[in-house]
Amino acid sequence: MNTQDYNALLDSYGNHFSIGELEIQGPGTVKRMDIGFLRSFLAWRRWHGLSTLISSAWRKGDQKSHGHGMAFDVLLFDQWLESQPSALQHWLLATTWGFNGVGLYFDWSYTNKEGNNIPAIGLHVDGWAGNSHSQRPLRWLRIDGHYYYQSLASGIFHCKSNKQSITLDEAIRRYGP
Template sequence: MNSNDYLALLDSYGNHFSIPELEIQGPGTLSRMDTGFLRSFLTWRSWHGLPTMISSAWRKGDPKSHGRGLAFDVLLFDRWLSSQPSALQHWLLATTWGFRGVGLYFDWKYTNKEGIRVPAIGLHVDGWSGNDRSRRPLRWLRINGQYYYQSLTSGHFYCKSNKQSITLDEAIRRYGA
């Protein structure tokens, strides 16, 4: 696809993003994105209707979803750069859509309209089947730099490094999101 094809694609999904927003890792990186996943992401953005900031897309050297052009890291806002929806709303919007990987990050920050770095809820969404297909869909939380992966049977999240588990409700209560 060329620039005009991408512009037409963005136009057909409501022009919620510009090419530079999608090429956050640098000019020309949009062509590294999987077109089917990109269409799904754009449809998802149109469906939920929330202002969305992309913080990461295709990444050089990443052997997983970002390096395959099958992932976005985003921040969702109720009001642009001033307030975010709840962590639960982030979770429901991403897991309802059917992304293959969804990560909720309680330890992100962004620069608000006043230029101040503030805590944020980050969201990773991907369409990658992964190296271990039996673990997909994969759901996780990141809390204070620790990753907690969800059990497909119990629904609890478990961290291998600190040997602790947590539920989504506990994480939301505990970290004030």
């Protein structure tokens, strides 16, 4: 696909992003995105209707979802750079859509319009099928730099590094804005 094709694709899904926003890792990187996943992401954005800031897309050297062009890390806003929906709303929007990987980050921040650093909820969504080392669907939380992966059997999130467990409700209550 060429630039004109990508612009037509963006237009067909409501023009919520520019090519520059998709190429956050550098010029030309949109061509490294999996086109099927990109279409799904654009449809998801149109469906949920919230302003979306892309913080990461395709990543050079990444052996997982970002390196396969099948992931975005985003911040969702109900008022642009002013306020975000709840952590639960982030979670429900991503898991309802059926992404293969969903991560909710309680340790992000962004710079608001006044230049202040504001604590934020970050969201990873991906369409990667994984490899032999990772189950899919994969759901996780990141709290203070620690990754908690969800058990498909119990629904509880476990952290290998600190050996602690947490439920989604508890994480939202303790760490959500």
